[in-house]
Amino acid sequence: MGLRERKKEKTRLAIIDAALDLFLEQGYDSTTVEQIAGAVDVSPRTFFRYFTSKDHLALWFHDHGEEIILETLADRPRDEPPFTALMHALRAVLTDVECSTGEDAERFLKLRRLLDANPHLIGRSVARGAQTERRLAEVIAARRGVDPDKDQLTHLIVAFAMSTMRVGFECPRRDGTVAEIVTRMAESIDLAERSLRPGWDL
Amino acid sequence: MGLRERKKEKTRLAIIDAALDLFLEQGYDSTTVEQIAGAVDVSPRTFFRYFTSKDHLALWFHDHGEEIILETLADRPRDEPPFTALMHALRAVLTDVECSTGEDAERFLKLRRLLDANPHLIGRSVARGAQTERRLAEVIAARRGVDPDKDQLTHLIVAFAMSTMRVGFECPRRDGTVAEIVTRMAESIDLAERSLRPGWDL
DNA sequence: AACTATTCTGTCATAGTGTGCCATAAGTCA
DNA sequence: TGACTTATGGCACACTATGACAGAATAGTT
The missing domain is CATH 1.10.357.10 (Tetracycline Repressor, domain 2)
Known part of the structure; x- marks a missing residue:
């Protein structure tokens, strides 16, 4: 597995973890994609390349x-x-x-x-x-x-x-x-x- | 039942009928609330007063x-x-x-x-x-x-x-x-x- | 009929999700 | 290093949904 794929998998997990924590902390609905993306230093646009929707992530x-x-x-x-x-x-x-x-x-x-x-x-x-x-x-x-x-x-x-x-x-x-x-x-x-x-x- | 309630029920059914026809004609996703509202001469804002969401309508x-x-x-x-x-x-x-x-x-x-x-x-x-x-x-x-x-x-x-x-x-x-x-x-x-x-x- | 209160509606403003497009940056391989 | 592929970011945009406020329609009362 190349560096590229490892990096992607790492980002994917980072997004999931950040999202789960935010969801549990302040609720699912009141957590925005922008916040999740911000928490892992990724643009919102990129978020939607990893997950087709907020639901898909959850x-x-x-x-x-x-x-x-x-x-x-x-x-x-x-x-x-x-x-x-x-x-x-x-x-x-x-x-x-x-x-x-x-x-x-x-x-x-x-x-x-x-x-x-x-x-x-x-x-x-x-x-x-x-x-x-x-x-x-x-x-x-x-x-x-x-x-x-x-x-x-x-x-x-x-x-x-x-x-x-x-x-x-x-x-x-x-x-x-x-x-x-x-x-x-x-x-x-x-x-x-x-x-x-x-x-x-x- | 007063005029007001009869009118509301009429609008409600008109919205449902217009929406169903539009959905079947051009697909659910490609039908916008604006179109549905327009078809029954109602503002989009009013649509959401009858149905909490497009899903709720369907x-x-x-x-x-x-x-x-x-x-x-x-x-x-x-x-x-x-x-x-x-x-x-x-x-x-x-x-x-x-x-x-x-x-x-x-x-x-x-x-x-x-x-x-x-x-x-x-x-x-x-x-x-x-x-x-x-x-x-x-x-x-x-x-x-x-x-x-x-x-x-x-x-x-x-x-x-x-x-x-x-x-x-x-x-x-x-x-x-x-x-x-x-x-x-x-x-x-x-x-x-x-x-x-x-x-x-x- | 006129007056008031209630309820419905439209307009405007705004937040948030999700997508297409294009330029740029990073990883891959020769 | 250089050429190729793929991921990313930024921008613009469409759509859903909600809050606030003003004005119109209806209901109830005198």
Whole structure:
């Protein structure tokens, strides 16, 4: 990796960190892009080259999570029931979070606090999740050999899976270490699996 | 109802109709508030007095739907399982849509076409749904006698219910009469009820 | 009908997000 | 070093959204 790319990654993380701190300090809405850019000595114009929007910045972790889910899904056996495969993908995300280094863990916790304090941001987060949902619907439809535009069950499977992830992340609203939060998210996955009729997703 | 209120309602509907037509004609993003306001001979400033944002306009039906759901929920017997109660509430929304008059039905169909053409708007719609979800979580938590901030199952019940509604509305992506769409949404509700283990939501 | 209070509306000013364009600076490779 | 590629900054601009104030329309009262 060349100097250029390392520098970019450094700037990217610097922007995220500065933004998270400002958001938590003075609120999401009352923090301007100008302030964030100023905090890391970068022009506002450059900010928008790293993140397409302020929302995108606050939800950057979705990009990573989606990647893991899609990769895991591609590796799951073709004949595995789709919801089961999705739950495996979610657990892969948990594992990734669990193994995050000190700084990454810090960001994860800050982000959680941020979403907790700004219900409005949860809306944005869910909206981003809808994007992931569409992509997952394509994949699951292909696995099941159905037309994604016509098969309701496919969409229901994906929607339930995303709901499971979201509930695990948002609730219960209690602070804790990364390990504790991951445990709760795993509980949510178990809960969902227990709640559904065996074979419902075939 | 006085002249003043009738006039307001007329303007409100005129704005919605003009906006829907412009959105479908030239796209959501490339339609400005100025254009919408101009089409109904109203100042842009007044537009924002009727709708807090362009998104709010595009998702005005959520307000009505949420109202119906909350009302229906309040009327359901206390000892009814929560998910069952929520499904009844969703069916109440369907009944309302089904009974809508010619003009309202027109708006409903236009809106559906709009969401179909702008996946980005679906994100906004889901974000608005998250707001409803929070309110429903409060109600369901009260019914179940648990703390909404701590009980995962409560949130899972609500999230699954909202997913059911959304899947029914968005999929399959096929045009049709209001009656046809309502039928599909009812199918989605049936599908969800069949997919869950009896007693999972107690 | 006239008078007053209330509410709605338009105009103006302003903050903030997001984008296109072009010149410049920095990193890359021969 | 020199030529090439890519990131950055600065500028102008369009759009959404809000606050403040003045004037118009409506409602209620006498």
